[in-house]
Amino acid sequence: MPLKIYKLDASPPARAVMMLAEFLKLKHEAVDVNLMTGDHLTPEYLKKNPQHTVPLLEDGDFYVADSHAINTYLASKYGGAQSAQLYPTDLQVRATIDSRLYFDISAIAGNSGAIVSALLRGDITSPTKEQTDKLNSAYEILDKFLQKTKFVAADHLTVADISLAASVSSASLLVPIDEKYSKLTAWFNTIQQEDWYKKANVPGLEGYKAFVQSKLK
Ligand SMILES: N[C@@H](CCC(=O)N[C@@H](CS)C(=O)NCC(=O)O)C(=O)O
CATH class of the missing domain: 3.40.30.10 (Glutaredoxin)
Incomplete structure (x- = not known):
């Protein structure tokens, strides 16, 4: 099947x-x-x-x-x-990847999801200062992770980069990434060159962008 x-x-x-x-x-x-x-x-x-x-x-x-x-x-x-690259069995590498995945859920996907829900309900027409601050502090943390390793959890691509590629590309349409987060900006530029990103993220991201722009004032 x-x-x-x-x-x-x-x-x-x-x-x-x-x-x-x-x-x-x-x-x-x-x-x-x-x-x-x-x-x-x-x-x-x-x-x-x-x-x-x-x-x-x-x-x-x-x-x-x-x-x-x-x-x-x-x-x-x-x-x-x-598998050995994307989700290695080494327990410490795996724990770091899991930690980044949970960080994605709470700090990036969670905070941008809250903004999108508020836009959908018509409660806001642009992110509030508090919502903007939360995403900016998540970007700052991501930048710090990326000061230590080339990718978000290791010096190679892992599943954490793939989850964060989806979330960061979407969140950055709500709260743009400040260039002062230079490691995050460089990582995102690298990810955007990848074939799998272009094929499986870009078309849906365009739909997300059209939806968000129709609600943002
Ligand atoms: N943490 C979940 C979030 C899934 C999620 O909330 N998906 C949204 C769409 S982006 C959804 O299905 N919402 C419908 C609902 O919650 O009823 C994941 O990573 O899959």
């Missing part, structure tokens, strides 16, 4: 999974879930994912939600020789 990835191109975490799938050239079926029309709230989808989120991975009779959990699973199970 082929792997199925339930996704929405505009969704940053869904793009993180699509980028890893592209990086690994994983054979899979992509299933679009339209959050605007409530595809994620149908009884069939809720049975597969009670969290009613995209992305969701289906591997036979196994389901796993959350892009970070999906990507560590995919890298470990289907990464082949690339």
